[in-house]
Structure formats: C-alpha cells, structure tokens
Amino acid sequence: MEGTSRKWCSTKTGESETKPSFDSRCTSSADMLPVRIQDSSLPLDILCGEVFTVPVVCRYLLVLGGGGQFLSKSLNVVHAYDLSTDQWETWKCQEDLQRGFPVSRASFACQLLDDYLYVLGGRHYMKQQGEWILNSCWQLNLDTLSWKRMHLSLPMDLSFPTSCVSPAGYIYLFGGIMDNDKRSKKLFRVRLFVPMLKEICWDFLTGQIKNISRKHIPSLKSAGIPDNFLNRLE
Numbered sequence: 628m629e630g631t632s633r634k635w636c637s638t639k640t641g642e643s644e645t646k647p648s649f650d651s652r653c654t655s656s657a658d659m660l661p662v663r664i665q666d667s668s669l670p671l672d673i674l675c676g677e678v679f680t681v682p683v684v685c686r687y688l689l690v691l692g693g694g695g696q697f698l699s700k701s702l703n704v705v706h707a708y709d710l711s712t713d714q715w716e717t718w719k720c721q722e723d724l725q726r727g728f729p730v731s732r733a734s735f736a737c738q739l740l741d742d743y744l745y746v747l748g749g750r751h752y753m754k755q756q757g758e759w760i761l762n763s764c765w766q767l768n769l770d771t772l773s774w775k776r777m778h779l780s781l782p783m784d785l786s787f788p789t790s791c792v793s794p795a796g797y798i799y800l801f802g803g804i805m806d807n808d809k810r811s812k813k814l815f816r817v818r819l820f821v822p823m824l825k826e827i828c829w830d831f832l833t834g835q836i837k838n839i840s841r842k843h844i845p846s847l848k849s850a851g852i853p854d855n856f857l858n859r860l861e
Contacts, residue, residue, distance in 0.1 A: 686710045692749070694733040699752040702729045702774070705767075718772055726776035729765045736790035738798055740819060742769045745777075745798060750786035760784040760806045782815055795830045796822040829856050 690706040692699065705718045722728045735749025744767040752758045762781040767774055781800070788803030788811075797816045805811050821827075832852075833839050841860045848857060 689744075691737070692732050692735060692746070694731065694752050697752060697754040699731040699733045699750070701731045702746065702765075705772070720767065721771065721773040723774050723776050728774060729763070729776075730761065732761060734786040734804075735761075736788045736798075736800055736803075738790055738792050740792055740796075740798075743767065744769060745819070747790065747798070747800065748781050748785040748788060748803070750804075760786045760804070779817065782813075783811070785811065794822065795826040796820045825853075825856075 686709060688708040688710065690708070691704075692702050694700045703720055703722075705720060707716045707718055708714075709716060720728070729746060730751050732746075732749035732751050736745075736747040738745050738747075746765045746767065748763070749761050750758055751761055762784045764777040764779045764781065765774055766777050784806040785800070785803040788800045790798060790800050792798050796818045798819060799814065799816045801814045803811050829852075836843060839860065844857050844860055848854075
C-alpha cells in the first residue's frame with residue numbers, strides 16, 4: 628500500500644458528496660496478535676488517554692495515545708479491552724525499521740480499514756518543550772502490531788479533526804485545530820486503496836450529478852442502481 632501515490636484532495640463542504648459511512652468490519656486475525664500482557668484493570672495513568680473504540684478483531688476496544696497538558700502518551704503500546712473475557716490486555720508494538728515509533732500524541736484522527744489502523748495528525752505535548760501540532764500519518768498492522776510511517780502527510784498541521792471512512796477507500800477529515808490555534812472549516816479526503824469496481828463506478832456517478840440527493844433516488848433506481856448504493860443518499 629505504501630508504494631501507491633496518494634494525495635489529499637480538498638473538498639468544498641457545500642458540494643454534494645456521497646455520504647461517508649464508518650467502517651466497522653471485523654478482521655479474522657484474533658489469534659495472530661503477538662505479545663499480550665493481560666490485566667484486569669486499566670492503569671490509572673492512561674485513563675485520560677485518547678480513546679479509540681471500534682470492533683477490532685471482533686471483540687476488542689482499543690485505547691492508544693492521549694495525554695494531558697504537559698505530556699502525551701506513547702504509541703509504543705496499545706491497551707485493548709477484551710469484551711469476551713472482561714479483561715484488559717497490553718499489546719506491545721513493533722517500530723518502523725527506518726522511522727522508529729510514532730511520536731507520542733493526543734487528539735489525533737484514528738480509523739480502521741481492513742487489518743490496518745491509521746493515526747493521522749494530532750498534538751504532541753512535552754513538559755519542558757511545550758506542545759506542537761502534527762501532520763504525520765502512521766499505519767499500524769493489526770496482524771503484526773508493526774508501525775509504518777506512511778509516504779503521506781496531512782495538508783496542514785492538524786489536531787482534533789473529525790474523521791470517517793467510506794466504502795470507496797477514502798478517509799475523510801473535517802475541521803480540527805490548526806497550528807495557529809484557529810479552527811479549520813476544510814474537508815479533505817485521501818484514497819488509501821483501490822476499491823471494488825462498483826465503488827469506483829458509484830464514486831464517478833455521484834461526481835457527475837450536481838447536488839445529488841434523495842430526490843434523485845427514483846430516477847437512479849429506474850436506471851438500475853442497486854438499493855445498497857441508493858440507501859447512502861437517505
């Protein structure tokens with residue numbers, strides 16, 4: 628995936644877009660996750676951490692990163708709550724062989740696509756050096772728990788962005804706080820993988836119809852567009 632060319636595209640918020648949906652697919656790699664340390668309670672020092680909850684490997688809720696006013700948490704480990712055993716586990720991650728671990732951060736965007744977790748932007752806190760906003764993008768392989776620095780950066784330094792993923796392989800970022808502490812009103816997207824042909828066709832079709840909305844459903848239905856795509860306009 629890292630070898631493909633990717634570029635963030637700015638999307639005007641006034642334009643009609645296919646409504647993105649959160650990806651909640653489970654992976655089938657529950658027995659492949661290495662180095663687990665089981666614990667019955669979440670350590671108190673990470674209770675203020677950035678909480679990312681998503682059905683990873685079907686039964687885990689993840690806690691990673693986060694922090695407070697003077698210190699951000701490391702991404703060297705991921706804390707995972709096993710819903711089936713009511714136990715917390717600590718997963719030790721492997722560093723990128725060339726770039727090491729992601730710098731500690733809070734207030735980042737985090738999304739799941741297939742067996743990969745994506746961490747985008749965020750804010751780094753250091754007690755004696757202050758804080759700064761990040762634009763780096765990282766990928767965590769959930770099969771091997773290996774980090775990889777992506778050949779991709781956000782269009783600007785950004786923390787607290789709202790994010791979601793679409794079936795067409797896009798990650799969308801909206802809003803957030805920029806490096807000058809001003810709030811962004813911009814919407815960006817980047818395609819991380821080539822989706823199925825039907826998703827590419829739907830993406831092209833919606834780009835050809837200006838201000839596409841639910842009022843177009845009857846004509847699209849008569850043209851043979853499947854209901855699962857038309858439901859996205861509801």
